[in-house]
Amino acid sequence: MPSSEVLLRQWNRAVRSCTADGRHADALAALGHLRRAGARPDCYAAAAAAKSCGALSAVPLGRSLHGFLTRAALSSSPAVAKGLTDMYFRLGLLHDSLQMFSLISPRDAAAWNILLSGHSRLRLLSEVTSLFGSMHAGGGDPNSITVAVVLSVCAKLGDLTGGRVVHGYVVKKGLAAETLAGNALVSMYAKCGLVAADAAVAFREIAVKDIISWNSMIAGSVEGGLVGEAFVLLRQMVASGFEPNCATLVTVLPVCCASLERGRLWGKELHGRVVTSGMEKEVTSVCNALMAFYARIGDSPAMELVFRRMKKSSVDLVSWNTAIGGCAMNGRPARALELFHELLSSPVGLEPDAATLVTVLPACAQLGDVAEGRKIHRLVLLGAGGLYEETSVGNALLSFYSRCGLLADAARVFSQIQDRDLVSWNAMLGCYAGAGDEGGLLAALHGMRREGFRPDSVTVLTLLQGCSATATATAGAAGGAAGKRDRELHGFSIRVGFIDRPAVGNAIADVYSRCGPLEYAVRVCRNHPGRNVISGRTMISVFMKHGSLEDAQKIFNEEEDEEEKGEGEGEGEGEREGERGGIQSWNLMIQGYAQNGLPHQAIAMFLELHRRPMKPNAVTVMSVLLACSRLASIQLVRQCHGYAARALVSDDDTHLEGALLDAYCKCGGVQVAQKIFQISSGKDHVSYTAMAGGYAMSGMAGEALAIFREMLESGIRPDHVTVTILLSACSHGGLLREGLELFLLATGKVLAGEPTIENYSCVVDLFARAGRLREAYEFIRRLPREANASLWGTLLGACRIHGEVEIGRLAADRLFAVERENVGNYVVMSNIYAAEERWDAVERVRGLVKARELRKPPGCSWIEVGKSMHMFVADDLSHPERSRVYRTLKILNLQIKEPPGPNEAVLDWCG
Template structure:
């Protein structure tokens, strides 16, 4: 602005430009004139400028004005603090509050609520208590508005005792403070306390309003007190209150979690009568409820009746379809939303990735994760644990490492849920050492992390390590749950440790107060069955305190298949045919038992039964990751482009084995065919095809990792053992039960050291690697915890490389 233009301004004209209706340009013109003419020492002008700049959200300009005031008053700070609080700029609020105190100014009843709101938004209890103390000094803490904001702050920070004290000190109690306290107790699951405070309100003459009731309903739902949530909803109606969209969308999740479809239908009908059935939150809650109640048709109908698409409802529909095993439909619906160019958020992408990962569509989950990043949506600490199981399921190690690197860059790798998913992924990819190393470096661990590590060692057949970790967990003060015992019993059954398994099974209720579930009985049946104690296993089933499920009978049938026990096998199969009439695996197991006894007529009867029901045997399928790509090989598949080379190499191995005196184990071909045909059938098993495919497409000496969807047969086990020695390769094959390690013609690696010794050894190797890389990094080890501080890329490399 020119000097001549500046002289056109006088004090009245400047004031006329410093109103809330003035533009930002006018504000800056006035500011320039104030600076030029020396009027910046006038607090009145500066306060007007502060208000105008904050009105236009120009906080940097406003703070410059504040800093330029020689002696700012409380009102100057109050203007900026209030505006920042209104826009949820909580860190900025506390910074200004601190600056105000440094100028010797104490807050008043206008500033304190903004400061408490900032502490609430940041869940900063320490700062909140400091502001509370300053409020006492300033004398404004007894103001009702200040007290109300203080109650909300303590409730938000889960300090309900302090909140209750403040409420008791309020001279004129209001419904909002009491409602906040009632809601706080409900959210923490303190049923009697919440109801007690609610009744106390009535005795003081404070009538509850809709906010009070909604707080109770939502609070009990969030704390898992689902019956109490529904009870409060009904009680509210008995007292003459009409529900709004918040009431209905708060109670429906409880109805869904209790799977009480009748109550859900009644609430749906009530919403229709109230004319709020098309409320966005109500629609999403209805879809979620019907999905949890396995009523997919009603769920789709609610969605179809929407007058316009809503993102929350779309996400609820995808999650509901996934929950009911309708993965194809969920994926199709998601693609439709995407084609309509909806603004899909991280919840949308995470829901569909989780859907694919949980329903056997692992490749689709990996593809969706890539698409998500291309679409510019940033994955979070929920997305990564949903993706990693897909990487583990198909042993896509490089994809898992990429997800690990991403989580490191985002600073979420040590979130306990991300961490437990990483432990599980590395174990399923055959890198149990990486699982252990990552676990050792976690700053905090919860029970999920301990269970993930035990499950990983159990999968690798390392029962000794599982037991060691279990007792290390107990010494750390962490209490086991039913999953912990599933892991340890599974490990004992894999290793044939009958006595140890029985000890841990008995200690569940005796020492830890955990009642055995169906899965624990299934583990015991497997444990005894593998030891050949089939009658004892059957006796356990008959003595179970509740009805055995398909897992228990399936464990017995599998053991009967191993030990060729036809009489018990028929009993188990008969139970399974009633429990799972559409599961072809049960028919195949019984057929195999008959075939092992040479009873081909019975085999034909079982196969005819399958044919009449339209059931087919699940084809053997194996996965192997080569050059960052997952390859799938099917048993007997002739269409693979490298099949000729694969068969030629298998024939070569067969000849070499016969030269060394080893012959195909044709007993595993349970078909009434010639011996030569049996050998051909064995050659087509998918795990052999995958191993040879890996040999043809990887560098000599590198390890191979294969995943199979069925149990590995004895012949494949013998052939792969031979290949590991002949080709000097370390080979890992993961079937439906466990990992099989092949090295130098052996089926087990050298007995590993203890968990503590391994972690210490890894520390030494890590230090050597870091020194060789000349990085400014450190490796620490104390009380079983390993801590590596370096950049993310090197960290992933250290964790995932063989040490």
């Protein structure tokens, strides 16, 4: 049997050991054994027990322990007094802590460190610096721990002056080479934004660097925006024999890997290190950082794989929020909503917080799912945790209703936000701007100013957006009023001090370009205080939009001259930024030529770009594909496809894939498009819509509907464009019943929103092609909105085909009112009357055309033979083979009128 003294030593050792290992409850249990045995702990075990009471936040137990130690005559021991002082600080009892500190004698550096760290823990930061002065003046001898505590406080306060004073003391005492003091200096300077200068100097002076030294420099570089430097440090750290730990990975993965050119590869390399170290399943913060990395580079499947591999006990709310947000930001809103529902039904009992709702509500807006958004709104109102009081949640709800076009709901949410901030006001302004409610927009602006909120650049851009949205509608009869409003907003931008922002200047130029005069837009760009490459691109866009191709080319040439003059002056990241700016200008020019009916010039520009060191990107290829589609040249589309496969690094661009599908289908290569679609691994809304459109324009209505069903089964919601394409396919395929069922399904369940004019126009065409013109007419009359020229034009065209004069006349009257200058409408109505031999009505229509001085443009067609394109315009005799062409057409015309007999000669195409 061990003696009582041996047992006493064992229990004292057990108390100290449990406290050191963080097993604070076990430490207090061991102390209880001592008390029940009638023994008294030694002073070090008593101090350890006091620390455990503080760590457990056990106030009654702490006071009981203090009483016991006082009765045992141990509280006067310096070690116990320090332990009790630290305990009371941890329990948040400042008065008791100061009382215990006053009993410590003599006061060494350890006692002062407890006092300083205690005040820091209680957020009494300003007192820490004054206590450090008292310690120094009172003959205390600050050590590395003291320096670390005080410098941490200086960093929190942003007190660079105080930090430099402490640095001077560190140098004077010769502590700069010590690891703890050096790390504290590095961290302080980094957090004060001086990572490249003072922090780097302090880092170099550390004699023996540890992982904290490296992490401090890396984190400081990331916080200072020096992403490249952070990765250089990471490589140096690994080369020095240090493996990245949790803190390193949490710092570099979400930011560095997602923002650097080779960051994707480095991030996956770090993922490999995480797997081999076993942290992938164990360390929640590292897994969350990995998920954030994959979300930022757009690889949501890899993000979900990390999420699913995590232990269920390790998954926290941050994990769920990252997964939901990653899907929402990468075009998978339906999946984001599914994950949100999984969180709600999770057996762990996690409750959504403000960050969850701020993440999932934009996904509901992307889907147009008003019902789901309203459910989340009810969850906010009925849920615990005071979510309805969170301004960020109110702002997210406001934005959701705004994006869904529900102005009244948005205004109601706005009125219920208790602590409105500038984001709230900007969101409400954006809601009015999106709805085209100019009165509400200006009223909200005045209310914002009355409440003392100063507009920022977002406010100005929102106002300009609202102006731009109504510019086209007011550019005609109310053009003068629109111009006056534009000039007022321009002046407002100058008064509030944001006119020098490139985005604001570009937005003003865009507004002027929409409602004129054009020279105002040019003047804004040329005289803009912050004129740069972006302003030049805006001017190119403005000129292209108005068909001023020569002016656009002139601005482009000026930019190219400036690029050549500045070549070689910039290096590194700035050089790459300039290159990206340059390729955007080239893309604008190529796209502008293609959209303005000059596809040959677009292709010529692409060839010129290809001869330069600048590398075309996916947007360039999409712009060239548009030109190829305009030429109906499948040979050129194949060449672009080959170039994209060889030269583009990013082969998973779904928009490029959609453009390829569209181009092949428009050039008659629907089978090629079908093969591309079938082997695609990342089908999304863009590719499904493009393939459905390809089938539709090729008359394959059944295949288009099959694509629609596959799209729904994949969990991808179609938008109004997809529905328009499918309705058009049903119309051209004569599938009236299927088309009407699709319209009811899409507008009732799938889209969960109001149909567009294009959707209505397709339904009219469905009725019209089936010969049910009266139903088409009644459908238009019952619409909840005013019918436009597209709807009446569709009906009028059908009346010409079916010889329906009366409904045709009604449609024509509406068309002549809303589309007065379109000569095609008059021609169609004239043909309807002519088919019925109502020559007096024909003369009346022709009289209207002459009175309004309208002229029908000549028809045009083209054909690709081999690799050459041949264009034909009505009454044009410029083709070099015109004699042969017209001779062949004459023979064809005769053969059409009177089919040849079995022994008659066929055409001699060889001449």
